[in-house]
Amino acid sequence: MPELPEVETTRRGIAPHLLGATIAALEIRQPRLRWPVPTQLPETLPGQVIRAVRRRGKYLLLGTDAGTLILHLGMSGSLRLTPPDSPWRKHDHFALRLTTGLGLRYHDPRRFGCLLWTETAPEQHPLLAALGPEPLEPAFTGGYLHAHARGRRMAVKSFLMDSRIVVGIGNIYANEALFRAGIAPNRPAGRISLRRYEHLAQAVRTVLAASINQGGTTLRDFVDAAGNPGYFRQTLQVYGRAGEPCPVCGTGIRVQRLGQRATYWCPQCQR
DNA sequence: ACTGGCTCCTGAGGGC
């Protein structure tokens, strides 16, 4: 679920409360996430001061002097700030408790997320080492996409969702960016011109930034650190709109599976 | 080197 805008919304919500705070405890209810929560963490963390709250792709990184917590929200995860002694709800799997009493509660029905720990530079962690550029930073350009797509037959939508190419773009925003760029999702990545990739890179930047401004997209589970949903869903042009008229030309929006993911597009506007 | 397919997990919704 959470793609870059939702993770960034979460980061912005928790950062002011976590920066400079001291960890009192890590309470674990369910250590069996995508990978087991490291068993030594509850002994390692107390007393550590949170020095940084960063995001890399869809990963959240909480930096301390002893190491860095690596957090991923998977498909259905969310983080909420909670008052002291807040009751545990079903699917609350762990909580970071600060010395102020404030809690950071992780909720994830599907348990595809993770909580890991690294004592070296997090960029060198196996999960992060091969990640592509951030789509909202200058290294992400049409020229970059065009160069990396050379000779590749994979559908451009799958290419755009490959975190080794560019991070943060999941199924919703891949659909939306391709619609805005006028590119058919199943077009082979290597058969798209530089000019069209420049449009695509711009569409990616525009749609991600617009969604961040709306607090992300909530389909079912996502809430920000205060427990509020995001409001970008109403701005989605094609995702989840099979059969509805294209907002540009009125042609019916189509849906088809592509790479095991629901793919929405306008057959008239996207070529 | 690429590619597509499978997998983890719970819950919601539709058809019967």
Next chain:
DNA sequence: TGCCCTCAGGAGCCAG
């Protein structure tokens, strides 16, 4: 009401 099937925002891992 209940059962069974399909699908859902991710992405690592594997075989071919």
